[in-house]
Amino acid sequence: MFKKSIPAFLLGALLIGSLSFQSCKKDDDDETVTPTPTPTLYERLGGINAISAVTDQFLANVVADPVINARFAATIADANRTRLLRLNLIDQICAAAAGPCQYKGKTMIEAHQGLNITEVEFNALVGDLVDAMTSLGVAQADQNELLGILGGLKPDIVGQ
Amino acid sequence: MKRINILFKIALASVLVLNGAFFIYANTRTLSVSEKVKPVTLAAYQTDKALTNENLAQLKTNSAQLKNKITAMAATSGNNVIGITYYSDLISSSEIASTLESNNSFDLSEITFQSSGKSCPISGIKAQWNSLLNAYRISDN
Numbered sequence A: 001m002f003k004k005s006i007p008a009f010l011l012g013a014l015l016i017g018s019l020s021f022q023s024c025k026k027d028d029d030d031e032t033v034t035p036t037p038t039p040t041l042y043e044r045l046g047g048i049n050a051i052s053a054v055t056d057q058f059l060a061n062v063v064a065d066p067v068i069n070a071r072f073a074a075t076i077a078d079a080n081r082t083r084l085l086r087l088n089l090i091d092q093i094c095a096a097a098a099g100p101c102q103y104k105g106k107t108m109i110e111a112h113q114g115l116n117i118t119e120v121e122f123n124a125l126v127g128d129l130v131d132a133m134t135s136l137g138v139a140q141a142d143q144n145e146l147l148g149i150l151g152g153l154k155p156d157i158v159g160q
Numbered sequence B: 001m002k003r004i005n006i007l008f009k010i011a012l013a014s015v016l017v018l019n020g021a022f023f024i025y026a027n028t029r030t031l032s033v034s035e036k037v038k039p040v041t042l043a044a045y046q047t048d049k050a051l052t053n054e055n056l057a058q059l060k061t062n063s064a065q066l067k068n069k070i071t072a073m074a075a076t077s078g079n080n081v082i083g084i085t086y087y088s089d090l091i092s093s094s095e096i097a098s099t100l101e102s103n104n105s106f107d108l109s110e111i112t113f114q115s116s117g118k119s120c121p122i123s124g125i126k127a128q129w130n131s132l133l134n135a136y137r138i139s140d141n
């Protein structure tokens, strides 16, 4: 009777063993599930086309902004200069948002040296950027993140 | 005379080689992600009256007709400057002006800025270099 029950016992043990393995495997699987990477700001903004759309709206806003548009008269007058400024702005925003771009323009101190830009003008330009992002539906949190990065450049721009 | 002839030939060969090298460089270099974005032209228009909210609404309707030809339009109530970015290969600045003007109570004129003024000459050189490369490129984007 005891002898007879040995195969049944072995079978039972095997079953329990394989079940517990199964559950272990499941636990292991849970551990190795790679967490979905949080999208970068670049991805959340919508990539290069969305950034170029924001930049275009931003430039148009600057042109229509009586507080600062005179500052950009020489730029608007020269199509090549406008083209370069736009390219630099797209690269700057894209790189700040951890996108696949490299800013190749001047440093902010070099670019704004001698312009004596005031705080009022700085705020006006930031306002134009905010308006551009808002009108194109950029989420508030993403706006804040970008502004946090670009806003840090203020000491290199104002009063230079 | 013979010497001048040789010098001329050398000069001609140099120009041809230089142009060829430039052409190859401009067309084979890998463009960055941002350089692949189609370039736009920036224009500023002045209205003869300060813009009202009705004008703004009409401007919005009018600019919607230019979809895919202009990439952005900006105008604010109480001001009289309109900013536009557009693809100059698809539409001219005067066409934009007449479309924006239609059914609106103002006259519009493009503002032509002077390219002089205090500015860093390096920006100019860089911009010229950029435009030279673009001139040698077969495709614009």
Ligand code: HEM
Residues within 6 Å of the ligand: A068, A071, A072, A074, A075, A081, A082, A085, A088, A089, A092, A104, A105, A106, A107, A111, A112, A115, A117, A121, A122, A123, A125, A150, A151, A153, A154, A157, B123
């Ligand atoms: C967060 C604020 C700002 C950022 C991120 C910024 C960024 C830039 C960049 C990337 C350039 C191009 C640099 C180059 O040519 O290599 C530039 C140029 C310039 N910026 Fe700013 N800027 C800011 C604020 C301002 C303000 C407040 C003004 C004036 C009201 C201003 C006026 C100019 C002018 C006049 C140029 C020269 C454009 C040209 O070369 O034609 N900027 N800026």
